[in-house]
Amino acid sequence: EVQLVESGGGxxxxxxxxxxxxxxxxxxxxxxxxxxxxxxxxxxxxxVSSISGGGGTTTYAAFVKGRFTISRDNAKSTVYLxxxxxxxxxxxxxxxxxxxxFRNYWGQGTxxxxxx
Numbered sequence: 001e002v003q004l005v006e007s008g009g010g011x012x013x014x015x016x017x018x019x020x021x022x023x024x025x026x027x028x029x030x031x032x033x034x035x036x037x038x039x040x041x042x043x044x045x046x047x048v049s050s051i052s053g054g055g056g057t058t059t060y061a062a063f064v065k066g067r068f069t070i071s072r073d074n075a076k077s078t079v080y081l082x083x084x085x086x087x088x089x090x091x092x093x094x095x096x097x098x099x100x101x102f103r104n105y106w107g108q109g110t111x112x113x114x115x116x
Contacts, residue, residue, distance in 0.1 A: 002026035002105045004096055009110030012086055016114070020081040022096035022107055029077040030054070032100040036070065036081045038092035038112075048094070051079065064090075086114045 008020040022034070036048040049060045049070040058070050069082040079096055093109040 004098065004105055004107035006094065006096055006107045006110040009094060009112045011113045011115065013116050014086060014088055014114055016086050017082070017084045018086065018112060020083065020094055020096075020110060020112070022079045022081075024077045024079070024098060024105075027098065027105065029098075030074040032098040032103075032105075034070075034072055034079040035097050035099060036079075036094060037097065038090075038094045039109075040089075040092040043092075045095075046092070049081065053100070083112070086112075088114050090114050 003025045004022055006022045008018060012018050031053050033050055033052055035050045037045050038048055039045050047061055048064055049068060051058045051070045051072050055072050067085045072079040091114050093111050095107055095109045097104055097106045
């Protein structure tokens with residue numbers, strides 16, 4: 001059974017930091033590009049960041065570049081999103097998803113709320 005389980009979300013003050021994790025199982029993790037997307041209240045899905053299967057290539061949306069860092073540990077089948085300098089507009093449900101050759105798997109999401 002394929003599973004992607006996100007964790008690490010929560011309530012943080014503006015300027016704070018959080019580290020999201022996404023633990024994968026049930027597929028060959030190292031083959032899959034891993035991605036983070038988010039959905040703010042009342043809005044559509046918004047791509048945040050991606051990392052290649054081997055971890056050598058990372059890409060970021062312009063609005064998070066310099067603040068967020070994506071990484072992965074293929075030995076642990078886990079992808080991370082380190083989020084710094086958080087802003088209220090970063091408030092959203094954050095989802096990880098895996099993609100390889102037209103196959104994609106999604107996690108259930110973790111809530112991130114940035115508020116004072």
